[in-house]
Structures are given as structure tokens and as C-alpha cells.
Amino acid sequence: MYDIIIIGAGPAGLTAAIYARRASKSVLVLEALSYGGQIINTPDIENYPVAAHISGFEFANKVYEQAQALGAEFVFEKAVEILDSGTEKTVVTTDNSYTCKAVIIATGSENRKLGLPEEEALVGRGVSYCATCDGAFYRNKTVAVVGGGNTALEDALYLADLAETVYLIHRRDAFRGDEATVNALKQRENVKFIYNSTVTKLNADKRLTSIEVTDKNGEVSTIELNGLFVAVGRIPENQNFAKLIKLDEAGYVSAGEDCITNVPGIYAAGDNRTKNVRQLVTAAADGAVAATEAVKYIASL
Amino acid sequence: MNITEVTKETFENEVLKSDKPVIADFNADWCGPCQMLKPTIDQLASERDDVKFVSINIDEQDDLAYEYNVSSIPCLVVFKDGKEVKRSVGLKPKPEIIKLIP
Structure with a gap:
């Protein structure tokens, strides 16, 4: 059993992994596609503190390497469900299932389509x-x-x-x-x-x-x-967890700046959470907050 | 294994006249998802000898990109016997790319 499972290896999920590992928790990161999330589409990031210019690809590589060097485990499978039995949670993927004490959902969002048949x-x-x-x-x-x-x-x-x-x-x-x-x-x-x-x-x-x-x-x-x-907006990728986790009208996880959801031990971090500013730096901040809350929760068990 | 860079001049021989099916990876240096996809392509190229992987830099080979209607990268176009049989646009995980192999 892992201490913390993080769903999504974008900036929020990877930052959560860094914070959780530095708190000596065992960490599994599940990612459906490739680490980095949507930031890899950005050729030049100019608004992240310290890095005046960095490509999204380089940014993703650096954070991934940092999380990996700290001992986070990575499995490239898509999470399809979270089962909550109180102190033990199970994350079901397309291929396996994994148990843990706390879950951080950092799945981000995807492009909204026009919905035309030929699209x-x-x-x-x-x-x-x-x-x-x-x-x-x-x-x-x-x-x-x-x-x-x-x-x-x-x-x-x-x-x-x-x-x-x-x-x-x-x-x-x-x-x-x-x-x-x-x-x-x-x-x-x-x-x-x-x-x-x-x-x-x-x-x-x-x-x-x-x-x-x-x-x-x-x-x-x-x-x-x-x-x-x-460019008609984005859709948060929370549909798979809607049975368990309370979402707002637009489908974002209803969680405040503390990243705490309606289920004890489950947190939301990054673009898939209800928030006003969706930026690289706020995604990373969410990762830190969610991991810290998860560590606190585990200590209380 | 090295992935051959294909140009307008070598395209016919390397791709259209290839004995094996070819997966042409249309990409560019500035494209993050293309760089993310590269390790998977490299891996598959060394694992599979029933298919040939080639790379096409769309900045240098814009005629090829236009000819094959490539307008978003990464784009993998699968050729068999000189004809396009499948294509996949965007970053995809390895199992999805394996499914492209004819």
C-alpha cells in the first residue's frame, strides 16, 4: 500500500510528488499519457519565477526528473475510478488497481470541442x-x-x-x-x-x-x-471520479484553496479544481498544498 | 537505432518504395509533444523490425507536410505499398502507436 497516489503527472501532480516525497511518504504517480501535462505545448514560458525563458518540454522534464530523483514511482496507466473504504483508498486503472491512504487528483483539463460531426x-x-x-x-x-x-x-x-x-x-x-x-x-x-x-x-x-x-x-x-x-474553453477531466467527488456545475472539483474535497483523504490540485487563476505557478502551488494536506491527514490516521 | 531523416528528395525511395510498412513521424524542434513522443518512437524502432520509422522535419520539408495534409504535429502517417493507410495526430502512448503498425 502506498501512502499517497497522485493521479496526473502535470505540474500540479509532479509538484505534489516532490512535496510528498520530501515528507518521506511513499508516492505513486499515475499518468494516462506522458508526464508534463498541457504545459508541453507551450514553446516558451516567461511567467514562472526564476526561469525567465524555458520551454514547456524542458520544464516538464526537469520537474519529472526532480520527482523521480526524490523517489516517486511512476506508472503510465489511466485511472478510471477511485474506491473509498475510509482509511484505505483504491485507485483502479485500465490495467491494475493500487491501494493507498490518500489520493491527489491532478488530472487537469482537455480542450472543449465544437461537437460537429466532421470535427x-x-x-x-x-x-x-x-x-x-x-x-x-x-x-x-x-x-x-x-x-x-x-x-x-x-x-x-x-x-x-x-x-x-x-x-x-x-x-x-x-x-x-x-x-x-x-x-x-x-x-x-x-x-x-x-x-x-x-x-x-x-x-x-x-x-x-x-x-x-x-x-x-x-x-x-x-x-x-x-x-x-x-478556443471555446476547456473541460476538466473529472468525469471518472464524479460518483465519489463533488464537482461544481462546470465539472471542476469543488475544493477551496486548501484543495480538500468532500471525501476525507482525497484532494484536488491544479486545473481540474474550482479556481480563478489557472496558471503554471498556481498548479504547482496546488500540488504543494494538496500534498501537505495529505501528509497531515495520514498523520491523523 | 537511428531514425532516418527524410527529405523531399529521398521520400520516394525511403517511404513510397520501401519493402516494409513505414511510419513517418512529422515533427519539429519547437514542438514539445513531438519531443515527448521521440523516445517512444526510438524504442519501437529498435524493438520492431517489421516496420520502418522515418522522421520528417516540417520546418525544412514544408512541401511534404503540405502534400500529405499535415497541419498539426506530432503526426504519424503510416504508409504501406506506397499508400497512406492510417494516421495518428497528437501525443499518444506506446500501445496506441503499436496499433498503427499494419
Whole structure:
């Protein structure tokens, strides 16, 4: 039996592993895909204290090596359920099950999709969820960004430097994101705003060729383009634990800054928790808090 | 095992005319998920001799990326007898990549 099982090897989970190991607890980290989490998509991190410039890939490697050197164990399996029998918890994965005293859920979030039937088949053939990852393919081409939050605005601004034309499609007539970014976009001649509209169809011939946009009056228009960047938010990856753990309306774990969930001995850390600021540094902070709470809980058993 | 870097000039011989099925890994130096995927590809390349792995740098070989409709990386395109038979976009765990081998 492990002291602590951490689900997810992103910045929150890896930081939790570091803190738990430094408190001499045995630690198993379960990861479905690869350590690092979504930060590996970021080419240059400029807002993490001490590191003025570091790539997400390098950051992930360093934290992973640090956790491993401290003695955290890693198993690459997807956790599908947590069973709670009071002082003993079982984490079931696709291949095995592991027991422990405390669990930290640090599963992060994934991109929200538009939900159009052709969407999945066109990922990598014109549909993208990451402008900094895939923007380079659209140099001097025509692209559209869907969404109204900061990610959509920043994506549009990033793409405006590369692409010939950037359409920014938003279902409302005002943006939720920062006014400064909106103003910066309005200065760009190659950015065209399409308000009160949603993308209703993707047309493709081997790759995306055009999209159909429907406005609030039901009027349909077609936009010829090469790429569509979807930035309509993220979905926390908590569905597998919803039976046991209390989630908020949007699916995030209902836990305060102390990372404590409704189940004693189970904690939530990082982007999958209800919080206002989802940043690398707050994910790491959650990892430290959750691990410290878990250590305290184990001492009380 | 070394993974052969393929260019527009060598693509036909290395990929289309290969006796074995080929998994072409479209990638770039600046792409974090591509770097994450690399150790898995290296491992599979040394474990499996029924398939050939090649690497294509999309910054240097943008014509190939365009020709094969690659617009998101990492992208693994599987070729058999000179034809694309499967592809996988994004970082995937090893078992998923094994499933791509024809």
C-alpha cells in the first residue's frame, strides 16, 4: 500500500510528488499519457519565477526528473475510478488497481470541442486546438479562430502575425477576454470580426476547405479557409471520479484553496479544481498544498 | 537505432518504395509533444523490425507536410505499398502507436 497516489503527472501532480516525497511518504504517480501535462505545448514560458525563458518540454522534464530523483514511482496507466473504504483508498486503472491512504487528483483539463460531426476526423487536417502548436502551418493562409475568451483572443493575435487573414468568430457581440487584447486585434488590418455567430458545419476535401457560419438570425454564410482554431474553453477531466467527488456545475472539483474535497483523504490540485487563476505557478502551488494536506491527514490516521 | 531523416528528395525511395510498412513521424524542434513522443518512437524502432520509422522535419520539408495534409504535429502517417493507410495526430502512448503498425 502506498501512502499517497497522485493521479496526473502535470505540474500540479509532479509538484505534489516532490512535496510528498520530501515528507518521506511513499508516492505513486499515475499518468494516462506522458508526464508534463498541457504545459508541453507551450514553446516558451516567461511567467514562472526564476526561469525567465524555458520551454514547456524542458520544464516538464526537469520537474519529472526532480520527482523521480526524490523517489516517486511512476506508472503510465489511466485511472478510471477511485474506491473509498475510509482509511484505505483504491485507485483502479485500465490495467491494475493500487491501494493507498490518500489520493491527489491532478488530472487537469482537455480542450472543449465544437461537437460537429466532421470535427474529429479533421484534427490535424485543418482543425486545431492550439495556435502556438500549429500556427506555423498557416503562414500566409486564411484561418479562423472560434471563441470569445482570452485564449481565443491571444490565438487570433498570434495568428495575425503569420496568416494572411484571421477571422475571429464569437457567438456574442462582446468578448469576455481582456480589453487590451481586443484593442490590439482591432488595430490589425488582417483580423476580421464575426459576431453573434457560431460555426455550424465543416466542409472538407481531404482537408478543411471551408466552414459554414450561422448568425443569431439564422442566416448562413460560408467562409473559405485553410485552418480553424477552436478556443471555446476547456473541460476538466473529472468525469471518472464524479460518483465519489463533488464537482461544481462546470465539472471542476469543488475544493477551496486548501484543495480538500468532500471525501476525507482525497484532494484536488491544479486545473481540474474550482479556481480563478489557472496558471503554471498556481498548479504547482496546488500540488504543494494538496500534498501537505495529505501528509497531515495520514498523520491523523 | 537511428531514425532516418527524410527529405523531399529521398521520400520516394525511403517511404513510397520501401519493402516494409513505414511510419513517418512529422515533427519539429519547437514542438514539445513531438519531443515527448521521440523516445517512444526510438524504442519501437529498435524493438520492431517489421516496420520502418522515418522522421520528417516540417520546418525544412514544408512541401511534404503540405502534400500529405499535415497541419498539426506530432503526426504519424503510416504508409504501406506506397499508400497512406492510417494516421495518428497528437501525443499518444506506446500501445496506441503499436496499433498503427499494419
